[in-house]
Amino acid sequence: MRAPRAAARRPAPPGATGSKSGLGPVAKRIQAGDRRALARLISDVEAGRPEARSVLRELYPRTGRAPIIGVTGPLGVGKSSLINELIQLLRSKGKKVGVIAVDPSSPFSGGAVLGDRIRIERDPDDTGVFFRSMASRGHAGGVSQSTRDAIRLLEAFGMDVVIVETVGSGQVDVEIHQIATTRVVVVVPHLGDEVQTLKAGLFEIADVFVVNKSELPGAERAAKDLRELASLSVARDGWTPRVVPTSVVERRGTEDLWQAILDHEEALHQSGAGERARRERAEQELRELLLERIERMAREELADDTAWTSLLDGVVARETDPYTAADRAFHELRRRL
Amino acid sequence: MPEGKSAAPTHGAKGRPIRVLIAKPGLDGHDRGAKVVARALRDAGMEVIYAGLRQTPEDIVGAAMEEDVDLIGLSILSGAHNVLIPRVLALLKARKASDIVVFAGGIIPDEDAARLKKLGVKAVFGPGASLEHIIETARGLAAKRAARA
Ligand SMILES: Nc1nc2c(ncn2[C@@H]2O[C@H](COP(=O)(O)OP(=O)(O)OP(=O)(O)O)[C@@H](O)[C@H]2O)c(=O)[nH]1
Ligand SMILES: [Mg+2]
Numbered sequence: 001m002r003a004p005r006a007a008a009r010r011p012a013p014p015g016a017t018g019s020k021s022g023l024g025p026v027a028k029r030i031q032a033g034d035r036r037a038l039a040r041l042i043s044d045v046e047a048g049r050p051e052a053r054s055v056l057r058e059l060y061p062r063t064g065r066a067p068i069i070g071v072t073g074p075l076g077v078g079k080s081s082l083i084n085e086l087i088q089l090l091r092s093k094g095k096k097v098g099v100i101a102v103d104p105s106s107p108f109s110g111g112a113v114l115g116d117r118i119r120i121e122r123d124p125d126d127t128g129v130f131f132r133s134m135a136s137r138g139h140a141g142g143v144s145q146s147t148r149d150a151i152r153l154l155e156a157f158g159m160d161v162v163i164v165e166t167v168g169s170g171q172v173d174v175e176i177h178q179i180a181t182t183r184v185v186v187v188v189p190h191l192g193d194e195v196q197t198l199k200a201g202l203f204e205i206a207d208v209f210v211v212n213k214s215e216l217p218g219a220e221r222a223a224k225d226l227r228e229l230a231s232l233s234v235a236r237d238g239w240t241p242r243v244v245p246t247s248v249v250e251r252r253g254t255e256d257l258w259q260a261i262l263d264h265e266e267a268l269h270q271s272g273a274g275e276r277a278r279r280e281r282a283e284q285e286l287r288e289l290l291l292e293r294i295e296r297m298a299r300e301e302l303a304d305d306t307a308w309t310s311l312l313d314g315v316v317a318r319e320t321d322p323y324t325a326a327d328r329a330f331h332e333l334r335r336r337l
Numbered sequence: 338m339p340e341g342k343s344a345a346p347t348h349g350a351k352g353r354p355i356r357v358l359i360a361k362p363g364l365d366g367h368d369r370g371a372k373v374v375a376r377a378l379r380d381a382g383m384e385v386i387y388a389g390l391r392q393t394p395e396d397i398v399g400a401a402m403e404e405d406v407d408l409i410g411l412s413i414l415s416g417a418h419n420v421l422i423p424r425v426l427a428l429l430k431a432r433k434a435s436d437i438v439v440f441a442g443g444i445i446p447d448e449d450a451a452r453l454k455k456l457g458v459k460a461v462f463g464p465g466a467s468l469e470h471i472i473e474t475a476r477g478l479a480a481k482r483a484a485r486a
Contacts, residue, residue, distance in 0.1 A: 036434065039405040047353045110354060111379035117400060118389035124399040132403055135354070135384045 026051075027058040030156050033127065038157050042132055045149040056149055059156040064278070066155045067265050070180030072168035072202065077186045078212040078248055079165050080119035085246075085254040087122060087129055090161055096128040098154030100147060101165040105135040112136075116165060130154060144175050148285060151179065168202050177205040178284050181274065182264045184257070186210045187226075189218035203229065206241050208260045214245035214253065237273035239264060298333055307332060355479040356406040360388040360397045362425070363415040370464075371412035374442065377468040378410075378475060394424040401429075401437050407479045413443040418453065426457050436485070438478045442466065 021028065029037035044052035069086075071079050083099055090097045101116035114133035122129055132150065151162050166176050168185065177183055185206035209230070211223045223245050230241040242260040246253030268274030302308045311329055314320035359375045361368050368390050375385045386404045388397065401409050411422060422441055429435050441453065442462035450461040460474050 036402055036432075039403050043353060043356075043405045105384075106379060109380050109382045111382045112384045113375050113379045113387055114384060115387040115389075117386060117404075124393065124395040130403060131400075133384075133386050137354075 023058050024055065026055045027156070030055070030059065030153060031062075031158075033158060035127070035130065038130065038153060039132070041153055042134075042150050045153065046134065046137070046146045048146070052149070056152060059152060063152040063155045066160055066162055067182060067261070068151055068180045069161065069163045069261060070166065070176035070183045071163060071186060072166045072176050072183070072205075073186035073210075075167055077188045078246075079167075079186050080116040081248040082186060082210065082212060082246060082254070082257070083116075083163055083165055084119050084121060085248060085251070086163065086258065087120065089254050089258055091122075091126065091128055095160040096158055097130075098151075098157065098159035098162045099129070099131045099165070100134055100150050100154070100162070101131070102134045102136055102147065103167065105138050107138060110138065130157065130159065144179060145285075145288065148179055178281060181268065181277070182207050182261050184208045184210055184261065186212050187222065188213045189216050189222040203233075207239065207264045208257065209241055209243045210253075210257060211243065211245045213247060213249075215247040215250050219245055237267070237271045237276075239267045239271070239273070297337060301333060301336060302329070355383040355408065355475065356386065356404060357383050357408045357410055357475065358386045358388055358397070358401045358404055358406045359410045359412065360392045360400070361390050361412045362392050362394060362397060362421040363413055363417045364391060365415040366390060367414060368412070370414075370442065371410075374410065374412070374468070374471060377472060381472045381476070383475070394421055394428055397425055398428040398432060398434070402432065402434055406437060407482055408475060409437055409439045410475070411439065411441045411443075413441060413445065416444070418443065418445050419449055422453055422458060423456055436482065438482050440474070440478065442471070 021031070023031065026037060026041060030041060041052055041055060045056070071083060073079055080101065083101075087097050087099070099120075101114065103112055103114050103116065105112045112135035114135060116133060117131060120131055122131075132154075134147065134150065137146075147164060151164065154162050164176060164180060168176070183205050185202045185208070187209065189211055209226050211219055211226065213219070214223070223243050226243045230243060233241070242263070244253055244256045244260050246257055265274075268277065308329060311320065311325045315322050315325050355378075357378055359371050359378075361371050372387070375387050378385045386400065386406060388400050392400075397409065397411070409425070411418075411425065413421065418441065422439070425439060426435075429437055429439070435457070438459050439457065440460040440462070441458055444464060445453070445461055453461060459478050462471055462474075
């Protein structure tokens with residue numbers, strides 16, 4: 001499964017997929033900074049194409065070191081604008097930044113309008129930034145896998161920091177807390193918004209709270225309330241969520257936000273919580289990948305299966321209850337697989 | 338993905354949803370038309386990357402490549418189409434990305450439209466073009482592109 005170690009290899013013959021680096025041609029192009037190759041590979045990853053998986057296998061050992069910053073929060077609070085500020089700040093420090101902005105697909109048409117790019121002002125020739133919009137495409141579980149994979153590709157491409165924007169509503173489309181190393185939750189100063197945010201379960205996942213649009217009235221109050229809530233909540237691994245007021249219109253707070261993110265990353269490192277979280281994320285991903293395969297295997301096995309059809313007939317006719325039918329199907333599947 | 342009205346033709350290269358960049362180069366500040374088209378294409382099952390106003394040709398081509406789109410739709414009302422659109426085409430060519438299909442909409446006189454088409458713009462829509470017509474044309478262009486890939 002893993003790409004062979006470089007030390008154990010001899011130069012590959014021309015045309016072979018291997019090379020001195022142990023990478024195939026596509027992986028090599030990604031590492032060499034070929035933007036078009038990266039863009040296309042992200043598309044392949046999103047479409048779940050098997051060719052993409054083989055490139056990911058090759059690149060996997062070279063990933064996992066960059067901080068992954070999840071930026072989430074309700075619609076229109078200024079997530080993309082803040083990311084734009086972070087991009088400018090990080091570029092001024094010489095850091096390369098990859099961004100993935102996820103927006104929901106329409107459940108009706110499957111289409112999407114992906115508008116986060118509007119807020120990004122950058123030199124179009126700056127190769128130190130790669131911004132990609134992704135639609136959630138509706139299939140459960142699949143989104144987080146393509147997001148995980150796209151993050152890895154951005155890192156293999158040479159990005160020092162990867163930022164992922166998602167809309168955090170009641171149903172968090174992308175389970176960002178299972179992907180990011182630092183989770184930033186953005187709110188704005190309006191009474192009620194904070195409550196909504198808490199209800200949506202965003203409070204529990206935040207490592208850093210941003211009160212954006214803090215030039216508006218009520219900002220100080222909102223920050224104070226959040227700080228109180230944060231201090232009351234149980235500190236996870238010695239980290240109490242930080243509260244950072246920002247204002248994109250007044251260009252304030254971005255440095256503080258970045259510092260809070262760095263402090264959190266450092267705290268993860270010091271306490272050993274980062275290592276545990278890494279293991280949890282790996283287990284979560286493995287479990288999802290495995291479950292996906294088991295489910296597919298079961299579906300394929302049951303499609304057009306006569307035993308399954310007659311079980312179903314029995315349930316529809318109310319001759320068998322669904323619990324008994326599921327038991328029988330399960331035992332039958334286990335016998336066969 | 339849920340079944341769309343016509344699932345097959347909404348797919349672009351490699352069986353994924355058609356991806357379109359909608360951008361508005363030039364200095365005029367109206368993007369109502371571009372937004373209406375963006376929403377119509379979304380409702381037709383496409384993924385529309387909306388890049389917004391005042392985009393330079395460099396911004397547009399950079400975004401189109403990063404987003405790996407099938408199509409670029411340029412909305413122009415300012416009369417600068419004779420400069421901006423050829424520049425987009427030239428940049429695509431220079432970056433070996435001429436496989437990305439360009440269409441344009443806005444106020445573009447017939448003789449200019451003919452010239453732009455000669456340069457490689459695949460469709461030009463006037464202000465009276467129906468959304469159905471734009472959707473069907475975009476689908477057709479994406480299907481042709483997918484067949485070439
Ligand atoms: N007053 C004020 N407006 C802001 C600030 N930051 C962003 N905005 C505005 O808020 C609006 C939404 O900003 P975005 O950055 O698109 O917000 P978002 O959270 O990414 O939005 P979605 O991705 O649609 O959920 C825009 O009109 C911004 O100009 C701020 O600090 N103060
Ligand atoms: Mg946004």
